Amino acid sequence: MFKELNPLLHSELRLAIMSILLGVDEADFVFIREQTGATAGNLSVQIDKLQKAGYIEVQKGFRGKMPRTVCRITRAGIDAFEEYVEALKGYIQPK
Amino acid sequence: MFKELNPLLHSELRLAIMSILLGVDEADFVFIREQTGATAGNLSVQIDKLQKAGYIEVQKGFRGKMPRTVCRITRAGIDAFEEYVEALKGYIQPK
DNA sequence: TTTATTTGGTTTATATAATAAACTAATTTA
DNA sequence: TAAATTAGTTTATTATATAAACCAAATAAA
Numbered sequence: 001m002f003k004e005l006n007p008l009l010h011s012e013l014r015l016a017i018m019s020i021l022l023g024v025d026e027a028d029f030v031f032i033r034e035q036t037g038a039t040a041g042n043l044s045v046q047i048d049k050l051q052k053a054g055y056i057e058v059q060k061g062f063r064g065k066m067p068r069t070v071c072r073i074t075r076a077g078i079d080a081f082e083e084y085v086e087a088l089k090g091y092i093q094p095k
Numbered sequence: 096m097f098k099e100l101n102p103l104l105h106s107e108l109r110l111a112i113m114s115i116l117l118g119v120d121e122a123d124f125v126f127i128r129e130q131t132g133a134t135a136g137n138l139s140v141q142i143d144k145l146q147k148a149g150y151i152e153v154q155k156g157f158r159g160k161m162p163r164t165v166c167r168i169t170r171a172g173i174d175a176f177e178e179y180v181e182a183l184k185g186y187i188q189p190k
Numbered sequence: 191t192t193t194a195t196t197t198g199g200t201t202t203a204t205a206t207a208a209t210a211a212a213c214t215a216a217t218t219t220a
Numbered sequence: 221t222a223a224a225t226t227a228g229t230t231t232a233t234t235a236t237a238t239a240a241a242c243c244a245a246a247t248a249a250a
Contacts, residue, residue, distance in 0.1 A: 001130055002111045010107065011237075016097045019186045029198070035096055042238050044200055060199095065246065067198055085187045091114045092180045106208075124228070137209050139229055144207095155228095160217070162227055 003087035013046045021073035029069040098182035116168035124164040
C-alpha cells in the first residue's frame, strides 16, 4: 500500500535542491542558497549527500578569482526524483 | 518559492497514518500497524505526536477484555494535511 | 597599507527525530 | 501452570537536519 519514500529525497532542503535543478540546466551554490533560503552550512552538507548518492554533479571552479560551485542533476537523480514523486502519490492522493 | 513543509507531517510513518485516517471513519492501532508495516513502538510514538498536535483523536478502550486504541482524524488534522499537500506541490510539480 | 568586511564556502557541534529493542500487563493456549 | 500471544508503552540508540563556528581569498574602508 505505502511504498518506501527514498530517505535521501524525503528532506525539505534536498527536495528543494532537486526541484530547482530539475528546472534548469545548472545552478550555482549561491543561487540555490538564495532560492531555498538555507544557510550555507546546511546547503553544503545536503549538496554533498546528493552528490555522493550520484543524484547531482558538482563542479568546483572559479568565476574570476572567486570560487564557484555549480550543480547539475544527473539521469539517476531525475529517475530517483520521479520514483519518489510516484511513491508520494500513494500517500497524498485522496482515497 | 518553496513553502515550509510541516515537519510533523513530513515523516513517512506519520504521513501514512494520516493518509489512512483520511480515508476511513476510524482505525485501530493494530489495523494501522498492519497497513504501515511499522513496529508497535514506533507507531505508538508517532500516534502520540499526532495526537499532541491535535491532528488525531485517540480513544483507548477495550474490545472484550483486550485493550483497543482507536484513532480518528480531526478537522485540524485534515486542514494541516491539505496544507502540507499544497506546499509539497511546490516541490514536486514540474517547472 | 593595514584592517575590516564581504563572499563563498566547509567543518564541527547540537538538538531533534526516527526507529528498534526492551519491557509491561493481561489473555489465551498447550 | 508454563509458554506464547496480543496490545501496547517506555527507553535507548542511531541517524538527520540544522546552525554555529570557522577558513581563505577578495574587496572596500580608514
